[in-house]
Amino acid sequence: MLKMKAMNKHDSKKRKSNLMNVLLSKSSKVKTIPIFFAAPGSLGKDLEALTKQQRAWLQDTGWKSDKGSISILPGTDGLVGGVVLGLGGIRDKAEMALLIGQLARSIPAGAYHFHEDPPDAELSAISWLMGGYYYDRYSDRHGRLVRHLRLPEGVDKDNVMRIVNGMVLGRDLINTPPNDLGPAELSAAAQHIADQHGAEFKEIVGDDLLRENYPLIHAVGRASDRPPRLIELRWGESHHPKVTLVGKGITFDTGGLNLKPGNSMALMKKDMGGAATVLALAMMIMSADLPVCLHVLVPTADNNVGRDAFRPSDVIASRQGMSVEIGNTDAEGRLVLADALAKGDEDEPELMICIATLTGAARVALGVEVPPFYVDNDDIAQALYQVSLETRDPLWRMPFWKPYDAQLASKIADVNHITDSGFGGSITAGLFLKRFVTKATDFIFLDIYGWVPQDRPGKPRGGEPQSARALFEFLKNRYGKRQA
Numbered sequence: 001m002l003k004m005k006a007m008n009k010h011d012s013k014k015r016k017s018n019l020m021n022v023l024l025s026k027s028s029k030v031k032t033i034p035i036f037f038a039a040p041g042s043l044g045k046d047l048e049a050l051t052k053q054q055r056a057w058l059q060d061t062g063w064k065s066d067k068g069s070i071s072i073l074p075g076t077d078g079l080v081g082g083v084v085l086g087l088g089g090i091r092d093k094a095e096m097a098l099l100i101g102q103l104a105r106s107i108p109a110g111a112y113h114f115h116e117d118p119p120d121a122e123l124s125a126i127s128w129l130m131g132g133y134y135y136d137r138y139s140d141r142h143g144r145l146v147r148h149l150r151l152p153e154g155v156d157k158d159n160v161m162r163i164v165n166g167m168v169l170g171r172d173l174i175n176t177p178p179n180d181l182g183p184a185e186l187s188a189a190a191q192h193i194a195d196q197h198g199a200e201f202k203e204i205v206g207d208d209l210l211r212e213n214y215p216l217i218h219a220v221g222r223a224s225d226r227p228p229r230l231i232e233l234r235w236g237e238s239h240h241p242k243v244t245l246v247g248k249g250i251t252f253d254t255g256g257l258n259l260k261p262g263n264s265m266a267l268m269k270k271d272m273g274g275a276a277t278v279l280a281l282a283m284m285i286m287s288a289d290l291p292v293c294l295h296v297l298v299p300t301a302d303n304n305v306g307r308d309a310f311r312p313s314d315v316i317a318s319r320q321g322m323s324v325e326i327g328n329t330d331a332e333g334r335l336v337l338a339d340a341l342a343k344g345d346e347d348e349p350e351l352m353i354c355i356a357t358l359t360g361a362a363r364v365a366l367g368v369e370v371p372p373f374y375v376d377n378d379d380i381a382q383a384l385y386q387v388s389l390e391t392r393d394p395l396w397r398m399p400f401w402k403p404y405d406a407q408l409a410s411k412i413a414d415v416n417h418i419t420d421s422g423f424g425g426s427i428t429a430g431l432f433l434k435r436f437v438t439k440a441t442d443f444i445f446l447d448i449y450g451w452v453p454q455d456r457p458g459k460p461r462g463g464e465p466q467s468a469r470a471l472f473e474f475l476k477n478r479y480g481k482r483q484a
């Protein structure tokens with residue numbers, strides 16, 4: 001077998017984020033161009049500050065204040081003198097913030113300020129940066145346009161940047177094609193994050209997974225030349241509440257022997273979206289120095305076809321002890337997660353959060369924009385739902401519906417890992433995972449899509465670590481700031 005790895009000139013280490021130094025301090029001497037917001041009807045109060053010529057320009061070009069419509073205003077010197085953003089029909093301040101993200105993708109390169117700060121100034125700044133994101137590892141045809149923004153009043157730049165840095169890392173990881181991001185590269189990214197934040201890093205690779213009792217992770221990944229791994233990060237003080245994050249890290253999902261058809265396989269580089277989201281969230285938590293004792297577990301593997309591939313109808317032991325009958329090799333995510341969850345559960349965390357691109361069924365239920373989350377605790381459900389709306393990182397609760405658990409019965413093993421019915425597929429996947437979490441106080445499972453199929457305001461097409469921002473806000477509210 002040919003083992004040599006092709007040289008790749010697109011080395012990620014040489015890349016610099018085009019989002020660095022985008023936010024200008026309030027006192028910066030740089031001359032900035034004003035951005036005006038216009039409500040429908042009249043041209044809007046904000047527009048009274050326009051010159052007569054600029055108002056004539058709006059009239060003459062037939063500009064309307066429809067939602068998201070943009071006009072570039074001329075200055076007296078012939079250069080860009082201002083920008084107007086239409087807000088017709090917007091529902092709330094969060095939607096306004098996302099439109100500002102869209103704006104940051106459309107206007108000429110330059111430095112800008114808000115003539116009047118938007119009501120959700122922090123989300124607007126985050127959105128500005130997220131809207132300006134491009135994945136440019138393989139092509140710089142976007143010319144690395146930079147649109148600077150003067151920091152709006154009262155916005156905590158550090159908080160904005162820790163959220164944005166996490167999101168950019170998550171997007172970059174998901175967007176990286178599978179030939180350049182396998183289990184080893186995902187692990188290297190995790191180690192880099194651990195080093196940056198002084199976290200403890202550990203990994204178990206290949207056949208060591210069998211020796212250390214992770215049979216399901218090994219089974220899923222063993223048909224690939226790129227061995228499976230369990231990546232582990234630990235950070236924080238042991239007397240703080242234990243929070244454990246587990247993310248699905250399938251770096252490519254062919255479906256295994258139950259091979260996916262071409263169109264279903266096309267996007268499966270994003271099947272490590274849960275891992276990317278968990279790492280993004282971990283970065284935010286560590287950078288904010290949240291008073292939690294953090295444990296991150298990322299089981300990572302290629303779900304491949306090969307002579308050593310695991311088969312439908314195999315029965316495999318799990319770390320936790322239950323024997324698992326394999327119903328379909330394309331339901332690989334819940335298998336690698338089962339062993340990782342069992343490991344996390346051994347520490348009896350107060351909160352276990354599992355994030356995964358786990359089922360197509362979640363998309364049938366809710367579409368691609370609103371991932372379902374599952375948790376038995378009603379207070380947690382309510383709080384998470386609420387912040388997901390405020391951060392415009394929307395989530396919707398679905399039930400761990402106990403009666404369906406019986407559908408996971410196997411004739412010959414302790415549990416079958418899929419059901420026959422095909423209905424309620426996201427719920428039954430969640431119920432399967434839940435069987436491996438018995439000691440954690442609370443368990444949240446998120447079945448994310450991890451991808452934006454078409455540009456939306458603030459959310460350019462491509463990888464998206466859905467739920468990272470909402471969960472960060474939720475955890476900040478729950479655990480607060482570290483006491484000095």
Ligand code: BES
Pocket residue numbers: 253255271328330331332333357358359360361363418425448449
């Ligand atoms: N990674 C897929 C799920 C997926 C597919 C997420 C498309 C997002 C978009 C997962 O490994 C999978 O293949 N699940 C199967 C499970 C089935 C075989 C029980 C599915 O959802 O079809």
Ligand code: MN
Pocket residue numbers: 253255303329330331332333
């Ligand atoms: Mn699959």
Ligand code: ZN
Pocket residue numbers: 250253271330332333357358
């Ligand atoms: Zn998968």
